[in-house]
Amino acid sequence: MDLRPCDGRQKREFYSDAHGQSVSIDFLHRYILGNYRQLYARALACGINDFNQSLIIVNLLATGKATPEVDRTEEGARATLLLEVMAE
Numbered sequence: 658m659d660l661r662p663c664d665g666r667q668k669r670e671f672y673s674d675a676h677g678q679s680v681s682i683d684f685l686h687r688y689i690l691g692n693y694r695q696l697y698a699r700a701l702a703c704g705i706n707d708f709n710q711s712l713i714i715v716n717l718l719a720t721g722k723a724t725p726e727v728d729r730t731e732e733g734a735r736a737t738l739l740l741e742v743m744a745e
Contacts, residue, residue: 682709682712686709686712686713686716687716690716690717690720694724694728695728695731697713697716697717698713698717698728698731698732698735699735700713701713701714701735701736701739702735707743710739710743714736714739714740717732717736718736
């Protein structure tokens with residue numbers, strides 16, 4: 658799976674208006690979260706930008722109620738580690 662759209666450097670998205678970018682990013686996040694939750698959580702380790710890392714953490718926390726305990730534990734550990742790094 659190509660994660661380059663998460664890094665904010667896609668030309669078409671870069672040159673579109675703010676609303677278009679917001680719709681595209683929102684769709685990408687919802688699609689990957691809904692269909693590839695484990696990949697979505699693991700994307701935190703891929704070096705994507707702070708904006709998208711923050712969205713991933715918020716989305717994982719907001720939708721974690723129905724997630725199996727083992728997956729929530731992994732997601733929590735990844736989010737905690739990233740937040741510690743971001744705080745430095």
